[in-house]
Amino acid sequence: DQQVKQNSPSLSVQEGRISILNCDYTNSMFDYFLWYKKYPAEGPTFLISISSIKDKNEDGRFTVFLNKSAKHLSLHIVPSQPGDSAVYFCAARGTSYGKLTFGQGTILTVHP
Amino acid sequence: DAGITQSPRHKVTETGTPVTLRCHQTENHRYMYWYRQDPGHGLRLIHYSYGVKDTDKGEVSDGYSVSRSKTEDFLLTLESATSSQTSVYFCAIRPSLAETSTDTQYFGPGTRLTVL
Numbered sequence: 001d002q003q004v005k006q007n008s009p010s011l012s013v014q015e016g017r018i019s020i021l022n023c024d025y026t027n028s029m030f031d032y033f034l035w036y037k038k039y040p041a042e043g044p045t046f047l048i049s050i051s052s053i054k055d056k057n058e059d060g061r062f063t064v065f066l067n068k069s070a071k072h073l074s075l076h077i078v079p080s081q082p083g084d085s086a087v088y089f090c091a092a093r094g095t096s097y098g099k100l101t102f103g104q105g106t107i108l109t110v111h112p
Numbered sequence: 113d114a115g116i117t118q119s120p121r122h123k124v125t126e127t128g129t130p131v132t133l134r135c136h137q138t139e140n141h142r143y144m145y146w147y148r149q150d151p152g153h154g155l156r157l158i159h160y161s162y163g164v165k166d167t168d169k170g171e172v173s174d175g176y177s178v179s180r181s182k183t184e185d186f187l188l189t190l191e192s193a194t195s196s197q198t199s200v201y202f203c204a205i206r207p208s209l210a211e212t213s214t215d216t217q218y219f220g221p222g223t224r225l226t227v228l
Contacts, residue, residue, distance in 0.1 A: 006154075034216055043116075043202050043219030044155070089154055093215070097162050098143055098206045099170070100217060102154035 003027045004092050006103035013110050019077040021106050023090035026071060030092035034100070035064060035075045038087045047088075048075070080110045115139045116220035118203050124226045131190040133223050135203030137183075143206035144186040145217060146170075146178065148199040155202065161186055193227045200224050 005024045013019045021035075031052045036044035050057040050064045050073070057064050063076045077084055087107050091100040115138035125131050135144060142163055147155040147170075157170030159178040167178050175197060177189045190197055204217040 004154075032215060036219075041222075043204075043221050046214070046216045046218065049214055049216060091155075097160060097168070098215065098217070099145075099157055099160060100155075101171075102147075102156070104152055104154045 002104075003030075004090060004101045004103040006088075006090060006106050008106050009104070010107040010109070013080045013108065015082055015110055015112050016079045019075075019080045019084065019108055019110065021075040021077075021088050021090075021108065023073045023075075023103050024071060025073075025092050025101075027092070027094070027101075028071070029095055030101075031095060032093040033064070033066060033073050034091045034093070035062075036089045036091060036102075037084075038089065038105070044089060077108075080108075082110050082112050084108060085110050116203060116205055116218060118201075118220040118223050120223060121221065122224045124228065125193050126228050127194055128192050131193050131225065131227075133188045133201055133203075133225070135186040135188070135220060137186075137205050139205070139207075140183050141205040141207050142183075143217075144180065145204040145206070146176075146186065146188045147202045147204065148172065148197075149202060149222075150199050158188065158201075190225075190227075193225075195227050198225060198227045 034049040035047040038044040066073045087105045090103045145160040146158040156172045161167045161180045201223045203220040
């Protein structure tokens with residue numbers, strides 16, 4: 001039972017264009033959502049987060065949108081850069097001990 | 113840099129042998145976590161700790177045990193390694209909200225474990 005799903009295994013985008021990564025969840029008890037970025041042979045690094053009481057959070061080129069009624073969140077990267085090429089994981093936090101549930105990841109490739 | 117190290121970084125072992133992975137942090141954070149990363153599954157929580165000697169199971173805890181006798185160290189033990197435990201293992205820490213403006217987890221560099 002996958003409570004957090006990233007249905008697109010991969011995404012290819014041209015440099016300068018927008019990248020949109022999507023994530024769906026099923027557990028309505030999740031109250032906080034995060035995006036992580038991962039390069040090969042490294043640990044995931046935190047990118048941006050959003051509380052369930054908000055519908056948008058922006059940090060530079062990165063914006064996360066949350067649609068609670070649809071149980072859907074998305075990460076927008078504008079403009080995309082080749083250095084953004086990585087695996088992106090969405091994660092959702094339950095209410096106890098900060099435990100995170102991760103999606104399967106989406107491989108983003110940004111072409112020069 | 114959240115001051116997290118993992119050792120070893122790579123290990124090859126044989127089925128049936130015990131294996132211990134170490135996670136070390138330098139900043140005395142209360143919460144620590146062990147995850148495994150596998151293709152198609154993302155990261156899955158194995159065990160977590162909310163203080164010295166306080167640990168609990170995550171979603172994929174079968175075949176694993178943990179110990180935390182000091183704040184800075186969180187050990188993951190595969191009691192009798194199996195090929196299905198071939199994976200990349202990540203440790204994470206969670207600073208308290210008094211220490212950070214964002215509630216997040218910071219990850220170590222990972223340990224690649226191969227069980228033959």
